[in-house]
Amino acid sequence: MSALVTLLVLPLAGAIAAIALPSPVGRTAALAAIAATTGAAIVLMATVAFQGMPRLEMGGWTPPLGIVLVADGLSVALIVMTALVMASAGLAARHAFAPGTAGERAAFGFWPLMLLLWSALNVVFLSRDLFNLYVGIELLSLAAIGLVAIDGKATALAAAMRYMIFALAGSLLYLAGVVLIHAAHGTLDIDLIATRTAAAPDGLALALMTAGLMAKTALFPFHVWLPPAHAGAPAPASAMLSGLVPKASFAILLRLWFDTMPDRASDGALTLIALLGTAAVIWGSLGALAQVRLKLIVAYSTVAQIGYLFLVFPLAGGASAGVPWAAGAWTGAVFLALSHGLAKAAMFLAVGHWMAVAGSDRLSDLRGLAQLMPMTAFAFALSAVTLVGLPPSGGFTGKYLVMTAAFASGQWAWALVMGGGGLLAAAYLYRPMAVLFARGAQAGAAPPSRARQAVPLLLASASVALGIASAGPFDLLAIGRPLAAEEGL
Amino acid sequence: MTLAFNAALCALILAAALATILGRGIFRSIMFFIVYGLLMAVAWVRLDVVDVALAEAAIGAGLTGVLFLAAFGRLVREGAEAEPPRRINPPAAVACVGLTAALTWAWFSLPIPERPGPQLAEALPRAGVENPVTAVLLNFRAWDTLLESIVLLAALIGLWMLTREDDWRNRLGLPQHVRPGGVMSGFGRVLPPVGLLVGVYLAYVGADRPGGAFQGGTVLAAVGLVAAMTGLVRPPRISAPGWRAVLVAGPLVFLVAGLAGALLGTNFLTLPAPVAGGAIFVIEVALLLSVAVTLTFLVLGPPEGENRR
Structure with a gap:
């Protein structure tokens, strides 16, 4: 059986086992599914890198009748990043959601919700069918909302409710666009739609789908649900919600604007999207500066980091698609998405350890924790290096590629956003770092074992390694990329 | 007119x-x-x-x-x-x-638009069922339907996360009180048999006429709700292993049927034309049960204690 099928089936089977089997067995089955799915993700990446893009025609039916899934460079890069974050979150959750530690409810619910979230992410990263992508993000949103609510506190339930309203409104807008496209072209397959001549409602469909996906990605001004939702969840859940979930709707946006309808993009629309991204960078950074709770700082930072991703649209889309630097901008945006996923998950897992020791995530309570838990503090610092975009991190590679494209195209304003956003990130991440590395550790609960502290460090190291060994991922992303790269840029 | x-x-x-x-x-x-x-x-x-x-x-x-x-x-x-x-x-x-x-x-x-499209009309004889809607849902786009059945499951787990910690071991929903011999309990005896018949019929005719597991399952869910609200049956607890098995039966049978295709050397979810009709029937029966129970549980809501308002 191919790695592609395994990757789709294993998390689903794990979720079913975790629901149907009694507590200790279900939990073991979930952990086994996590380990096996991680393996399948790596095998799939190797397959794509060395043998080409596997293609799966569900049920043997070809489009426009059936659904096709294809693993290209973008898919497997996101899938492997997801697997690393999921495996780490699973390791952290073994303790955070152990039967004695968490309540019965959370100890039962976490594992199926996590595995369902993972299934949905894999579907979204692989599917080439617009309606199948809709089912994928529906499953994703429902599992994510459950994970926001899992804490059980009134504030968490309110955050989950607000998230649900935004997510469902986004789903409906996306679905309306899918309906229009199906009515106009008689197919939902991305590659078939790309070959059809433009129809009158295409622009409207693209606008509706983009607006819906922006709400799900929490792009400014649809970001209001994100900080309370991501900050209210337990640390392993926050790591998945912040590191992975926004990347799914962003990946669909990339598929829409670059694979499905590359010729329908108008310059005005592309600029508007990037302006919203710019507003997100500024607003998210200012929000992060204003917080006194570390989890909220990290969550607002996600709002800002998501903003960068949207600068790709004017730099690589529309009239820019044919220019030599477009592929660089596109690859840079994906690098930013990958390194943000790893670094943000590492940050949330580190904060989770500190909260377990200090009993709170207020900056004033975290004073001197670096002395008590140097490994997690180092993980946080490495992640900060990636988010600020300093060399040699993956964040730096991404920013470098996007800024090169911005200067080459004369759209230097977007490069200013990148640079300014980096300065703002340095400012809002300086505050927690200063507190953590200050003298005078307070006595609290005993710190977690070294092995558990190593988990966020490994994730943070991966986000830096993405920059040090950037040639490998760079070549991987070129497989199936909609834009051809020019040598020497 | x-x-x-x-x-x-x-x-x-x-x-x-x-x-x-x-x-x-x-x-x-x-x-x-x-x-x-x-x-x-x-x-x-x-x-x-x-x-x-x-x-x-x-x-x-x-x-x-x-x-x-x-x-x-x-x-x-x-x-x-x-x-x-x-x-x-x-x-x-x-x-x-x-x-x-x-x-x-x-x-x-x-x-x-043309209805049904030319590709659909051409492939329908190989689908195993005559109703084009069922053919699309359980064969041509079975992957969507498999995921949709999982979406229902995700919604239920999400709903259960709203349970108060102390109520986790209670029965699902608010406790119901019905006056014996009243209108409600009368309904509880008259409606379920009729509903059962309609629900099962809707699922059964789905193969060649309008209907199917989701529609039939919804009617059966209504039967389950009436039975629970009129005190005919007591809702189960979350920990009840039998009910949990029914919840996952549909997605599980669907998944196993899909894997059978992959293991037999064809594609994932391939239903070879000679056995497609039978396979779809088995999947629909399992889905019918899971959809009915999941929807019933979704509407009953998370477990709540006797003493709470």
């Missing part, structure tokens, strides 16, 4: 919709919403899509109506049924009017 009927139906739908959003009082809005759902179901019948009509009547009007009424009952008991402000929210109004206008324009600019 047809035109007059259609025009009257459209006018009624619009009137019910307006009454839902503009009417005074939450209870009245809920009633108009249920009426709106039923009128929409009639409209779907007029458009010759009976499958959608069944789903709209059962879920859009039926189960959603029950949920709204249950929520309203809670507001009353908590003394929180405050009248929402009747002020129109300008940004929401502008967004809705704009969206409606845009979709109307799109509708007029679209070509009238």
Whole structure:
């Protein structure tokens, strides 16, 4: 059986086992599914890198009748990043959601919700069918909302409710666009739609789908649900919600604007999207500066980091698609998405350890924790290096590629956003770092074992390694990329 | 005659919709919403899509109506049924009017589609069932349907996460009290047998006529709700292993059927034409059970204790 099928089936089977089997067995089955799915993700990446893009025609039916899934460079890069974050979150959750530690409810619910979230992410990263992508993000949103609510506190339930309203409104807008496209072209397959001549409602469909996906990605001004939702969840859940979930709707946006309808993009629309991204960078950074709770700082930072991703649209889309630097901008945006996923998950897992020791995530309570838990503090610092975009991190590679494209195209304003956003990130991440590395550790609960502290460090190291060994991922992303790269840029 | 009927139906739908959003009082809005759902179901019948009509009547009007009424009952008991402000929210109004206008324009600019499409007509003989809707749902786009059945499961687990910690071991939903010999308990004895028959029939005819596991499952869920609300059966606890097995039966059988294709050397979810009909029947039976139980549990809500209001 191919790695592609395994990757789709294993998390689903794990979720079913975790629901149907009694507590200790279900939990073991979930952990086994996590380990096996991680393996399948790596095998799939190797397959794509060395043998080409596997293609799966569900049920043997070809489009426009059936659904096709294809693993290209973008898919497997996101899938492997997801697997690393999921495996780490699973390791952290073994303790955070152990039967004695968490309540019965959370100890039962976490594992199926996590595995369902993972299934949905894999579907979204692989599917080439617009309606199948809709089912994928529906499953994703429902599992994510459950994970926001899992804490059980009134504030968490309110955050989950607000998230649900935004997510469902986004789903409906996306679905309306899918309906229009199906009515106009008689197919939902991305590659078939790309070959059809433009129809009158295409622009409207693209606008509706983009607006819906922006709400799900929490792009400014649809970001209001994100900080309370991501900050209210337990640390392993926050790591998945912040590191992975926004990347799914962003990946669909990339598929829409670059694979499905590359010729329908108008310059005005592309600029508007990037302006919203710019507003997100500024607003998210200012929000992060204003917080006194570390989890909220990290969550607002996600709002800002998501903003960068949207600068790709004017730099690589529309009239820019044919220019030599477009592929660089596109690859840079994906690098930013990958390194943000790893670094943000590492940050949330580190904060989770500190909260377990200090009993709170207020900056004033975290004073001197670096002395008590140097490994997690180092993980946080490495992640900060990636988010600020300093060399040699993956964040730096991404920013470098996007800024090169911005200067080459004369759209230097977007490069200013990148640079300014980096300065703002340095400012809002300086505050927690200063507190953590200050003298005078307070006595609290005993710190977690070294092995558990190593988990966020490994994730943070991966986000830096993405920059040090950037040639490998760079070549991987070129497989199936909609834009051809020019040598020497 | 047809035109007059259609025009009257459209006018009624619009009137019910307006009454839902503009009417005074939450209870009245809920009633108009249920009426709106039923009128929409009639409209779907007029458009010759009976499958959608069944789903709209059962879920859009039926189960959603029950949920709204249950929520309203809670507001009353908590003394929180405050009248929402009747002020129109300008940004929401502008967004809705704009969206409606845009979709109307799109509708007029679209070509009238061929039904069924040529590819569908060509492949239908190999699908194992005659009803094109069932063929699409359980064969051509079975992957979507498999995921949709999982979506239901995800919704239920998410709902259960709303349980209070102390209530986790209680029975699902609020405890129900019914006067023996009253109207409610009378309904509890009359409706379930009829509902069972209708639900199973709807699922069974799905192979060649409108119907199927989802529509039948919704009717069976209604039976389950009536049985629970009239005290005929007591809702189970979350930990009940048998019920949990029924919840996952549909997705599990579907997944195993899909894997059989992959292991036998064809594609994942391939149902070879000679056995497709039988395989679809087995999957539909499992889905019917899971959909019915999942929807029942979703509407019953998370477990709640006897002592809570």
